[in-house]
Amino acid sequence: xxxxxxxxxxxxxxxxxxxxxxxxxxxxxxxxxxxxxxxxxxxxxxxxxxxxxxxxxxxxxxxxxxxxxxxxxxxxxxxxxxxxxxxxxxxxxxxxxxxxxxxxxxxxxxxxxxxxxxxxxxxxxxxxxxxxxxxxxxxxxxxxxxxxxxxxxxxxxxxxxxxxxxxxxxxxxxxxxxxxxxxxxxxxxxxxxxxxxxxxxxxxxxxxxxxxxxxxxxxxxxxxxxxxxxxxxxxxxxxxxxxxxxxxxxxxxxxxxxxxxxxxxxxxxxxxxxxxxxxxxxxxxxxxxxxxxxxxxxxxxxxxxxxxxxxxxxxxxxxxxxxxxxxxxxxxxxxxxxxxxxxxxxxxxxxxxxxxxxxxxxxxxxxxxxxxxxxxxxxxxxxxxxxxxxxxxxxxxxxxxxxxxxxxxxxxxxxxxxxxxxxxxxxxxxxxxxxxxxxxxxxxxxxxxxxxxxxxxxxxxxxxxxxxxxxxxxxxxxxxxxxxxxxxxxxxxxxxxxxxxxxxxxxxxxxxxx
Amino acid sequence: xxxxxxxxxxxxxxxxxxxxxxxxxxxxxxxxxxxxxxxxxxxxxxxxxxxxxxxxxxxxxxxxxxxxxxxxxxxxxxxxxxxxxxxxxxxxxxxxxxxxxxxxxxxxxxxxxxxxxxxxxxxxxxxxxxxxxxxxxxxxxxxxxxxxxxxxxxxxxxxxxxxxxxxxxxxxxxxxxxxxxxxxxxxxxxxxxxxxxxxxxxxxxxxxxxxxxxxxxxxxxx
Numbered sequence: 001x002x003x004x005x006x007x008x009x010x011x012x013x014x015x016x017x018x019x020x021x022x023x024x025x026x027x028x029x030x031x032x033x034x035x036x037x038x039x040x041x042x043x044x045x046x047x048x049x050x051x052x053x054x055x056x057x058x059x060x061x062x063x064x065x066x067x068x069x070x071x072x073x074x075x076x077x078x079x080x081x082x083x084x085x086x087x088x089x090x091x092x093x094x095x096x097x098x099x100x101x102x103x104x105x106x107x108x109x110x111x112x113x114x115x116x117x118x119x120x121x122x123x124x125x126x127x128x129x130x131x132x133x134x135x136x137x138x139x140x141x142x143x144x145x146x147x148x149x150x151x152x153x154x155x156x157x158x159x160x161x162x163x164x165x166x167x168x169x170x171x172x173x174x175x176x177x178x179x180x181x182x183x184x185x186x187x188x189x190x191x192x193x194x195x196x197x198x199x200x201x202x203x204x205x206x207x208x209x210x211x212x213x214x215x216x217x218x219x220x221x222x223x224x225x226x227x228x229x230x231x232x233x234x235x236x237x238x239x240x241x242x243x244x245x246x247x248x249x250x251x252x253x254x255x256x257x258x259x260x261x262x263x264x265x266x267x268x269x270x271x272x273x274x275x276x277x278x279x280x281x282x283x284x285x286x287x288x289x290x291x292x293x294x295x296x297x298x299x300x301x302x303x304x305x306x307x308x309x310x311x312x313x314x315x316x317x318x319x320x321x322x323x324x325x326x327x328x329x330x331x332x333x334x335x336x337x338x339x340x341x342x343x344x345x346x347x348x349x350x351x352x353x354x355x356x357x358x359x360x361x362x363x364x365x366x367x368x369x370x371x372x373x374x375x376x377x378x379x380x381x382x383x384x385x386x387x388x389x390x391x392x393x394x395x396x397x398x399x400x401x402x403x404x405x406x407x408x409x410x411x412x413x414x415x416x417x418x419x420x421x422x423x424x425x426x427x428x429x430x431x432x433x434x435x436x437x438x439x440x441x442x443x444x445x446x447x448x449x450x451x452x453x454x455x456x457x458x459x460x461x462x463x464x465x466x467x468x469x470x471x472x473x474x475x476x477x478x479x480x481x482x483x484x485x486x487x488x489x490x491x492x493x494x495x496x497x498x499x500x501x502x503x504x505x506x507x508x509x510x511x512x513x514x
Numbered sequence: 515x516x517x518x519x520x521x522x523x524x525x526x527x528x529x530x531x532x533x534x535x536x537x538x539x540x541x542x543x544x545x546x547x548x549x550x551x552x553x554x555x556x557x558x559x560x561x562x563x564x565x566x567x568x569x570x571x572x573x574x575x576x577x578x579x580x581x582x583x584x585x586x587x588x589x590x591x592x593x594x595x596x597x598x599x600x601x602x603x604x605x606x607x608x609x610x611x612x613x614x615x616x617x618x619x620x621x622x623x624x625x626x627x628x629x630x631x632x633x634x635x636x637x638x639x640x641x642x643x644x645x646x647x648x649x650x651x652x653x654x655x656x657x658x659x660x661x662x663x664x665x666x667x668x669x670x671x672x673x674x675x676x677x678x679x680x681x682x683x684x685x686x687x688x689x690x691x692x693x694x695x696x697x698x699x700x701x702x703x704x705x706x707x708x709x710x711x712x713x714x715x716x717x718x719x720x721x722x723x724x725x726x727x728x729x730x731x732x733x734x735x736x
Contacts, residue, residue: 132697139704143711155722162719166671169708170662173678176701177655177685181636184648184689188639192574194694213636 004052008061008068011045011076011123014038019116028098028105031112032091038116039084042123046080049073054502060129060200067129067199070506074337075263076126077503078344082255083119085481089352090115090248092478096359102152111151118144118252122260130197134264135172135179138228141257142168149245149253160240167237168227175224175264181217182268185210199267203513206274218272218281221265222288228261230315231322232292239299242311243364247355250307254314254351255344262321262340269325270513278328285326290438292319297445301452305364306357309456310350313390316449317343317398323442324405325511327412334508335404342389342398342492349485350386352478353379357460360469366456371465376473380461382482387457389489391450397492406442410435523571524644527688530564531650534684535626538657538677542618545608547669551596554673558588561680565687568644577692583702584683592676592709599716600669613664622657629653640689647688654681668719672712679705 018038025031050073052059058069068076094111097103121144125137142165150161183197189205190196223234230238242250269281296316303309321343324336356379361369372380389396412435465471492500537557544550562584569577600606613621629652637645658681661674683701686693693701 130694130697132693133700136697136700136704140707143704143707146711146715150718153718153722158715158719158722162668162715165708165711165715166662166675169675170659170678173655173675173682176682177652180682180686180689180693183686183693184636185639187690192691194696197694197697210636210639213639216632216636 004049004059004061007045007048007052008066008127011042011049011080012066012120012127014041014045015116015120015123019113019120022109022112022116026106026109028094028108031108032087032094035087035090035112035115036084039080039087042080042119043084046073046077050077050499050503053506054499057506064129064195064198064200065133066127068127069510070503071263071266071510072126074341074503074507075259076123078259078341079119079122079126079256082252082344082348085348085484086248086252086255089251089355089478089481092476093246093248093355093359095476100359107151111148114144114148115249118148122256125260126263129199131179131182131199131202131267132197134267135176138175138225138261138264139169139172141260142172142228145245145249145253145257148249149241151246151249152244154244156240157244160237160244163237164241167234171224171227171234173224174220174227178217178220178222178224178268181213181220182271185213185217202271203274206271209271209275211276214272214275215280218268219284221268222284225261225264226288229258229265229318229322230292231288231318232295232315235292235295235315238315239308239311242314242351243305243307247351247358250311251348251351251355254311255348258314258318259340259344262318262325266325266511270511274513282326282328285322287326289319289322289324289326290441292316293323293442294319294445297449297452300449303456304366306366306369306456306460307354307364309366309453310347310354310390313350313453314343314347317347317390320402320405324401324408327405327408328512329408329412330508330512331411332405332408333511334504335401335408337504337507337511338496339398339401339405342396342401342489345485345488346386346389346396346398349382349482349489350390352482352485353383353386356478357383361466366460368466369460370463372461375465375469375471378473378475378479378482382479382486384457384461385486385489387453391453392446393450395493396489397496398489400493400496402446406439409439409442523567527564527567527571527644528646530560530567531647531684531688533560534564534680535650535653535657538654539619539622541673541677542622542657542661542664543615545615547600547606547608547667548597550670550673551593551600554596554676555589555593557677557680558584558593561684562589564647564684565692568687568691572691574691576695576698577687579695580683580687580692580698580702583699587702587706587709588676588680591706595709595713596669596672599713603669603716603720605667605669608665608667608670611664611666618660618664622660625656625660626653629656641691644688644691648685651681651685651688654678654684657681668712668716672709675708676705 018034053070053073060067098105121137121140125134128134146161146165150157186196186202189208190201195201227234272281292315296312299312321336321339324332389398392399392402534557537553541550541553562581565577565581630649633649633652637648655678658674658678662671
């Protein structure tokens with residue numbers, strides 16, 4: 001059996017080595033080969049760690065620097081799994097761009113090192129034992145992705161990148177304040193030591209920490225990492241950055257980076273919940289989740305740009321996941337975690353397809369794209385599947401996770417059930433009406449969203465293609481990523497593999513602190 | 515070991531924190547970009563002095579390292595980068611702002627009161643030496659935000675961000691006598707890289723837009 005230390009070291013070292021090597025390799029084929037090979041190594045290492053976690057629940061490695069339990073391995077699997085599929089897609093993406101002479105091959109030399117550093121930062125954020133190191137890594141993801149977003153160097157992309165850099169750095173600075181406050185309350189209990197920000201020391205003593213400080217800390221952390229997740233009202237950078245970045249980068253931002261930021265919030269939630277009553281974090285998450293969901297739905301109905309359409313859909317789904325975590329309990333948390341996985345798959349699929357469409361049509365306007373089924377049959381199928389999955393249609397797995405969260409909402413009991421309006425009027429609302437009311441709002445919004453999304457999609461899929469566009473699509477390796485995502489979405493819609501279910505179950509226990 | 519009595523030490527730390535806050539107000543009141551950069555450098559020096567005082571009075575050695583890094587990165591390297599940008603871009607004064615200076619100063623006064631109000635329930639948990647610094651740190655963070663939203667030029671926005679970082683560093687020093695060493699090093703590294711990226715970036719913005727006025731970036735509105 002391979003040693004945990006070696007495997008952890010490998011998973012951390014592989015992207016760094018790849019980034020360094022990419023600086024010196026001048027051959028494009030070799031760059032892509034190196035990239036895919038690194039991802040294969042990461043996937044294998046991840047599977048080994050997964051097996052270890054199934055056996056041992058949780059462990060630390062590399063002298064307490066790395067802490068891995070079911071939750072972190074679940075997130076790590078999303079990171080490396082999507083990273084792999086994205087790397088395969090990158091290959092055909094850049095080959096195509098180079099053939100159309102939109103990207104000079106030598107610019108890829110700056111792309112790949114940054115891409116690997118981005119991956120490295122996300123892996124560190126997932127595996128770090130210390131909350132401080134986690135913060136440093138999340139900030140590093142912002143810095144690494146700025147020049148990936150502005151890769152095409154157009155004025156719009158520079159504008160989007162600037163917004164991204166400033167908003168996310170500031171947001172993340174707030175999360176640092178939250179982390180400082182966590183440390184402030186933890187050294188009260190643990191004494192002054194370097195390990196006082198480590199999860200392994202925090203989790204056992206969290207119940208003794210000061211509630212006031214932790215409440216304040218959680219608010220700062222939620223706003224801070226919430227900026228990275230793209231929750232409303234800190235979302236303004238997101239549609240711009242997602243629509244200006246190259247499609248594979250957007251897929252990574254939407255599928256993986258958001259998930260990692262959610263992970264950071266969940267870690268802090270599991271600590272804060274022990275010290276204050278669980279309703280506190282839950283209510284905050286429900287509020288911010290509902291606001292994000294509602295706002296994103298309205299903006300989706302207004303979109304005329306298909307990349308922005310998918311970008312707003314990210315905000316919407318993250319809002320839903322936050323709602324799931326806010327409701328909490330085994331059902332809501334399980335649904336939320338599963339939703340993260342499903343969303344990552346569907347959204348990366350969506351952006352892969354969007355990248356293919358943009359390279360053929362060279363426009364982002366929805367009404368200028370028509371007749372995709374004739375022009376790009378394979379992409380059209382992937383696009384349709386991605387779109388249907390994202391609006392929550394069965395048989396795709398997003399339907400199941402959304403259903404789980406709505407069910408958990410129906411079972412939820414509220415603590416306060418009367419409102420005082422002024423001095424004389426008090427309205428009392430029963431639990432059933434409260435939860436059914438929220439469900440009704442969510443379902444109504446979902447229906448509106450369904451209509452809006454499908455209306456746009458069908459317009460793009462059918463109809464007559466614009467004159468002078470090349471028709472037909474040949475097989476290339478990038479479509480493997482599309483096929484894999486479609487397969488995973490359908491498969492999990494019918495049957496959740498036992499290993500994944502066990503992992504999800506245990507990760508749920510970690511989040512709710514059982 | 516400390517030779518100063520604890521209450522005098524506490525006065526000194528408070529004095530330095532107050533000076534940090536004062537430089538914040540000076541930045542808000544300053545239109546000339548070069549002077550803003552200088553004030554930021556001065557603020558970083560005060561921060562380093564505060565950190566050195568805390569390190570001396572508590573005998574915790576790794577805070578000395580943080581103080582040295584503050585001087586090196588925030589008082590020397592980053593101001594140099596920023597000044598180079600200002601000189602290259604040939605923008606000396608910020609003529610237009612979203613909020614005029616007197617209103618800005620008043621708002622900042624309000625922010626300081628807000629910061630003291632928010633931290634009131636938790637300051638009693640802190641160390642005696644640095645009890646009031648936490649509130650001041652939060653005030654600096656909030657004023658940093660205000661600088662970012664009220665100014666138009668990319669350079670001043672970056673200064674706002676760095677002021678926020680200074681506030682956070684003061685918070686960490688005041689509240690917990692500094693973060694664990696590895697975290698502190700990581701934060702310094704991030705700040706340094708952020709500074710370099712901004713340097714490259716403003717150059718690209720200048721090339722593409724012919725100005726560093728971020729209010730010109732309006733193509734991507736809903």
